[in-house]
Amino acid sequence: MNYLVTGGSGFIGSHLIERLLKKGHSVINIDNFDDFYNYQIKIKNTLESIDENLDFEFSEKETDIRNLISLSKSKKYTLYYQDIRDKKGLEEIFKTHKIDLIIHLAALAGVRPSIERPLEYEEVNIRGTMNLWELCKDFNLKKFVCASSSSVYGNNEKIPFAETDNVDNPISPYAATKKCGEILGHVYHDLYKIDMIQLRFFTVYGPRQRPDLAIHKFAKLISENKEIPFYGDGTTARDYTYIDDIIDGITKSIQYLENNSDVYEIINLGESQVINLNEMVSTIETAMRKSAIRKNLPMQPGDVQKTNADITKAKTLIGYKPDTNFQNGIKKFVEWFLRK
Numbered sequence: 001m002n003y004l005v006t007g008g009s010g011f012i013g014s015h016l017i018e019r020l021l022k023k024g025h026s027v028i029n030i031d032n033f034d035d036f037y038n039y040q041i042k043i044k045n046t047l048e049s050i051d052e053n054l055d056f057e058f059s060e061k062e063t064d065i066r067n068l069i070s071l072s073k074s075k076k077y078t079l080y081y082q083d084i085r086d087k088k089g090l091e092e093i094f095k096t097h098k099i100d101l102i103i104h105l106a107a108l109a110g111v112r113p114s115i116e117r118p119l120e121y122e123e124v125n126i127r128g129t130m131n132l133w134e135l136c137k138d139f140n141l142k143k144f145v146c147a148s149s150s151s152v153y154g155n156n157e158k159i160p161f162a163e164t165d166n167v168d169n170p171i172s173p174y175a176a177t178k179k180c181g182e183i184l185g186h187v188y189h190d191l192y193k194i195d196m197i198q199l200r201f202f203t204v205y206g207p208r209q210r211p212d213l214a215i216h217k218f219a220k221l222i223s224e225n226k227e228i229p230f231y232g233d234g235t236t237a238r239d240y241t242y243i244d245d246i247i248d249g250i251t252k253s254i255q256y257l258e259n260n261s262d263v264y265e266i267i268n269l270g271e272s273q274v275i276n277l278n279e280m281v282s283t284i285e286t287a288m289r290k291s292a293i294r295k296n297l298p299m300q301p302g303d304v305q306k307t308n309a310d311i312t313k314a315k316t317l318i319g320y321k322p323d324t325n326f327q328n329g330i331k332k333f334v335e336w337f338l339r340k
């Protein structure tokens with residue numbers, strides 16, 4: 001099959017591409033290597049995903065990306081240095097390739113930065129996503145997997161969070177863009193019969209995790225003997241999901257879309273195991289065999305108190321079976337972190 005992955009040089013996207021290529025599929029990756037975090041990390045993600053030698057000589061961004069594109073030219077993989085806000089540029093790609101299914105992961109992620117730059121989040125996460133759907137309409141493309149987020153649940157009190165719960169109360173611009181994506185996605189499904197699965201990911205971690213996310217940030221600070229920012233009283237809790245389980249969930253969603261028609265589904269992809277901040281830090285300390293220095297700080301605006309996924313729907317509809325517990329997942333993350 002020919003898959004188009006957006007954001008394929010990021011954390012989740014690079015793992016997905018790696019899995020799809022290993023299964024013998026063709027992949028087109030659209031990524032603009034945005035500056036949300038260092039582009040060099042995204043180059044390394046890309047090299048790992050296509051199983052290329054990691055001895056890459058870095059110079060400056062534009063040159064490096066050009067070199068990466070020529071290095072990664074293979075029959076089964078095409079990389080486009082392309083912004084999803086640029087519809088004309090996207091259109092050229094749609095004209096050039098026969099695409100069977102899109103997995104749309106490109107986005108500005110991160111809750112706190114969205115409070116600083118809400119308009120940019122709106123442009124990328126809403127307009128950029130609509131550009132893709134407009135092109136699906138024009139090019140008669142009918143299968144679409146879209147990254148949503150557990151953040152749409154806001155501070156809902158009913159735990160665990162189920163897809164049927166009300167999500168009218170997001171508490172950050174990022175969460176609102178994701179909810180908006182779910183609603184607009186339904187419009188495109190209804191009007192143009194685009195089969196679509198919206199996946200609500202619950203805090204994903206593992207090798208290549210984004211450096212802005214807590215587990216990665218804490219591991220780095222602990223390794224450098226620096227203080228870790230410890231927000232609140234340690235009882236905030238997350239349903240952490242190991243990257244391999246997320247990739248299983250995405251590939252099972254792809255299969256579901258390929259085998260069914262008239263689909264619009266929203267599906268939680270979590271682990272269904274809740275870990276509080278205290279437990280998270282102590283698990284990293286154990287895996288790193290090193291103590292953290294905690295700097296106590298108040299809770300941050302936009303941060304939710306707790307996330308916990310009800311994954312009954314994922315299990316029954318697509319056969320999702322997450323099987324990496326937090327201790328094992330952190331061990332694998334720390335092994336990668338210390339090796340890199």
Ligand SMILES: NC(=O)c1ccc[n+]([C@@H]2O[C@H](COP(=O)([O-])OP(=O)(O)OC[C@H]3O[C@@H](n4cnc5c(N)ncnc54)[C@H](O)[C@@H]3O)[C@@H](O)[C@H]2O)c1
Pocket residue numbers: 006007008009010011012013030031032033034036042082083084085104105106107108109110124128147148149150200201202203204205210
């Ligand atoms: N990592 C998580 O815990 C998590 C949780 C919930 C939802 N998500 C969602 O999953 C998706 C992937 O997240 P991730 O953690 O891999 O993030 P990431 O930042 O590592 O990957 C996103 C990729 O999209 C690219 N991108 C950003 N803006 C773009 C644009 N305008 N045009 C083209 N490419 C662009 C970036 O360069 C990056 O490579 C995102 O949609 C995110 O909102 C992630």
